Amino acid sequence: MNRQPILPPTLVLVVVTVSLAASGCGRTPAASFRPNLVAASRTVEPDAEAEKPWREWAGNRQRQVATILEAMFGTPDDPVVLPETGLDPAKIQLAAGPVRSDIAGRKNGLYREHCAHCHGITGDGMGPTAAFLNPYPRDYRPGKFKFKSTWRDAKPTHADLVTILNNGIVGTSMPSFALLSPAQVDALAEYVKYLAIRGETELALYTHIEQELEAQDSLPEDRGFLVDEILAPVAAKWQAVAEPSAQIPVAAVPAGIDFALGGDHPTNKESVEKGRKLFLGDGGCVKCHGPTALGDGQANDYDDWNKLVVEARKEVGGGLETAHGVSTSAMSPEDLAEHKARLEWLETRTRVLDGDALKPRTIPPRNLRLGLYRGGRRPLDIYRRLYTGINGAPMPGVGPSAPGGKGTVPDEDIWHIVNYVLSLPYDVDGELGADRAMAAKDRF
Amino acid sequence: MQSSTVNLPRIVAGTLVVVTGLQLCSGALVTTYDAAMAVPDWPSTYGHNMFLFPLREWLGGPFDLMLEHGHRLWGTVVGLLTLVLAGVCWKWPVAPAVRSLAVAAVALVVLQGLVGGFRVLLDSQTVAKVHACAGPLFFAVVVAIAALARRGGEAVRPSTPLAARTAAGLVGAAYLQLVAGAQLRHLDAAVDPRTFHFLVGLHLLGAVAVVGLGATAVAATRSGASRGAWGWSRAILFLVGCQIVLGGGAWVAKYGAPSALLPEAWRMSQPVVARSGSGAVIVTGHAVLGMLLLGAAVALAIAAGALARRPVAAAVRGVGKGAFA
Incomplete structure (x- = not known):
């Protein structure tokens, strides 16, 4: 009988120590709002007239913007809600900060719990999981939202955000939060607005820098400028959608359409045929969705979020090519210094675009035969998508672009396109081109 | 008494x-x-x-x-x-x-x-x-x-050196998978997307290692090992199969179909529901099954004599004949 020690205590100790040390790897970074470096780096183009070295004033400017934003909006753990934003501080408190229950047993930190892993703590769509998801999570900072009941360029209403949170977005990684309490969903919608207003304020500051300031100038820090000139116009757009006029008008459904019956029902046949003609004609849908509605029209376009990065990459790439092509041998010391500063700036921008922006992806038009409608599958949802298009996406609207305007398709006729679109997933007799019938595999 | x-x-x-x-x-x-x-x-x-x-x-x-x-x-x-x-x-x-x-x-x-x-x-x-x-x-x-x-x-009857080493490797791989899984489950929202990318890659590589080691363990304990080792290795391979299904399910329950990899037509026709009971069972089940796998790997390692101090190879060569009698 052998009673040898199988696991000596020293070995156990080593295993325990090494394992626990390994498990604690990757220290938790402090929660902080990430600066919009893509915008920041664009506005610090070296200037030969500037007194200080380029890096110095560029760094000072970025720090000043961060300080201003912290004073106006606080930090992720300790948000500041200025009355001018029109936001409800109680809701923001419920959604902000780390996940923990308060003394009343009410869970706080809802955004960190449910949203931040994809949308990022800053709402920049750069959460840890973002690179894996297609489409990328929404970057709230430009204040653009796709699925809403308001005019194309207008903000979504609070109810629109709540609807998206409750329904999720089918065909994407955006889940439905219908199992959360209405108060929690309400708080999350409010916090999304808070992040959007903060992001838009940051962009407004950089726009002001780009358009109004010389290289060495600092931003004014008085209330009149920061609140009245920068924040108030941003917040006003969010407050404006509370007015009924912000909602797009919805025409009455024409007689002879019954969405409950399906597109192949005799009642709807005439409407579906009208819709098909509009789809192929005045509606202009065919350009992207293709004659078969399989989404096989143009496929090389970007949404606004990706387009920004694509254009910045082009601009930086072109700048670098030009800069590298210049002969420096005959340059004066001043010109050489400016040339070097410019190269350094362009290389910094390249690093920023590589590290602080996701790799751009094109946005393919929807295959309408799959029956996946991201903005909602109700006829009203599709009517709204058709009427105003999709804000931030290449999808244009067929209705007027602003109140009092004229669209390419009369309002009531949009319902026929809706009827046609809703009939497509059930259209088994579709034709693929002129020469052959559509087979099941063509749909995918 | x-x-x-x-x-x-x-x-x-x-x-x-x-x-x-x-x-x-x-x-x-x-x-x-x-x-x-x-x-x-x-x-x-x-x-x-x-x-x-x-x-x-x-x-x-x-x-x-x-x-x-x-x-x-x-x-x-x-x-x-x-x-x-x-x-x-x-x-x-x-x-x-x-x-x-x-x-x-x-x-x-x-x-x-x-x-x-x-x-x-x-x-x-x-x-x-x-x-x-x-x-x-x-x-x-x-x-x-x-x-x-x-x-x-x-002490147990020694298995072949391959079985013993595979079992020991399986314990290490199963535990490292749990470490990587813990990093993913306790992911801080402030970390960079590249960190998540790296962790997912590590977890998937670990899964490949566990599958490989599990299959090798079955092959290595088929003959020349105790019945216990043979039984544990088969159980582990079964658990690994279940774990792969649960791992895929855990991703789908949290983020939907992996849309960056699949064509649009493969996407789910309903959105994922956050905090759903079924999602919680799948995600939690994946973590728990990982721990059970570790326990099973430890049992296999002991049954295969992997943790015995006396060198198995020596026993097999006959140098230590009688040491395990």
């Missing part, structure tokens, strides 16, 4: 395996529901002595409070039973290794309790990761005690 037919260390260790398994389930559920801070104080519960917290508030309060407080209470059961096991191992004639492991178990359970407490007091994800990794380690130790106590301290 010590009876020659009752193996008390094994009975207590076996009970502790079950009790610890339940604690791991509750811990995994706490993570799934982000309930760790549902009770923001420690060792008290909302100012009450933990053991005197009103039953009505515990069971009738928010779900996450029920989970977290239950996890703490069950943790004390695990701790007490570990002390009982150490006492039994001290009094009972067990192998020195069992005694050493029992001491390690006491140290680990105390450490784990403290780490759990500090996770709350510091509200730290880093401490949460350590807590998540120490739990399975404790479970592995308890399984080892139960497996060794069963034999009354006798």
Whole structure:
């Protein structure tokens, strides 16, 4: 009988120590709002007239913007809600900060719990999981939202955000939060607005820098400028959608359409045929969705979020090519210094675009035969998508672009396109081109 | 009185395996529901002595409070039973290794309790990761005690060197998978997307390693190993299969179909529902099954003689003939 020690205590100790040390790897970074470096780096183009070295004033400017934003909006753990934003501080408190229950047993930190892993703590769509998801999570900072009941360029209403949170977005990684309490969903919608207003304020500051300031100038820090000139116009757009006029008008459904019956029902046949003609004609849908509605029209376009990065990459790439092509041998010391500063700036921008922006992806038009409608599958949802298009996406609207305007398709006729679109997933007799019938595999 | 037919260390260790398994389930559920801070104080519960917290508030309060407080209470059961096991191992004639492991178990359970407490007091994800990794380690130790106590301290018949090494590798790979999984489950929202990318890649590579080692273990224990080793290796391969399904399911339950990899037509026709019961079962099940896999790998390693100090190769060559008789 052998009673040898199988696991000596020293070995156990080593295993325990090494394992626990390994498990604690990757220290938790402090929660902080990430600066919009893509915008920041664009506005610090070296200037030969500037007194200080380029890096110095560029760094000072970025720090000043961060300080201003912290004073106006606080930090992720300790948000500041200025009355001018029109936001409800109680809701923001419920959604902000780390996940923990308060003394009343009410869970706080809802955004960190449910949203931040994809949308990022800053709402920049750069959460840890973002690179894996297609489409990328929404970057709230430009204040653009796709699925809403308001005019194309207008903000979504609070109810629109709540609807998206409750329904999720089918065909994407955006889940439905219908199992959360209405108060929690309400708080999350409010916090999304808070992040959007903060992001838009940051962009407004950089726009002001780009358009109004010389290289060495600092931003004014008085209330009149920061609140009245920068924040108030941003917040006003969010407050404006509370007015009924912000909602797009919805025409009455024409007689002879019954969405409950399906597109192949005799009642709807005439409407579906009208819709098909509009789809192929005045509606202009065919350009992207293709004659078969399989989404096989143009496929090389970007949404606004990706387009920004694509254009910045082009601009930086072109700048670098030009800069590298210049002969420096005959340059004066001043010109050489400016040339070097410019190269350094362009290389910094390249690093920023590589590290602080996701790799751009094109946005393919929807295959309408799959029956996946991201903005909602109700006829009203599709009517709204058709009427105003999709804000931030290449999808244009067929209705007027602003109140009092004229669209390419009369309002009531949009319902026929809706009827046609809703009939497509059930259209088994579709034709693929002129020469052959559509087979099941063509749909995918 | 010590009876020659009752193996008390094994009975207590076996009970502790079950009790610890339940604690791991509750811990995994706490993570799934982000309930760790549902009770923001420690060792008290909302100012009450933990053991005197009103039953009505515990069971009738928010779900996450029920989970977290239950996890703490069950943790004390695990701790007490570990002390009982150490006492039994001290009094009972067990192998020195069992005694050493029992001491390690006491140290680990105390450490784990403290780490759990500090996770709350510091509200730290880093401490949460350590807590998540120490739990399975404790479970592995308890399984080892139960497996060794069963034999009354006798060393096992050695398997082939390949089986022994594969089993040892499987223990390491299964544990590293749990470490990587803990990093993913306790992911801080402030980390860079590249970190998540790296962790997912690591976890997938680890899965490949576990599948490879599991298959090799089955092949290596098919002949020349004990029946126990053969049985454990087959069970592990089955669990690995289930774990792959659950792993894929856990991704889908959280993020939907992996849309960056699949054509649009493969996307789900319904959105994922956050905090759904089925999603919680799948995600939690993946974590728990990972821990069970680790326990099974430890049992296999012991059955295959991988943890024996006496070199297996020497025994096979006949140099140590009789050493395991």
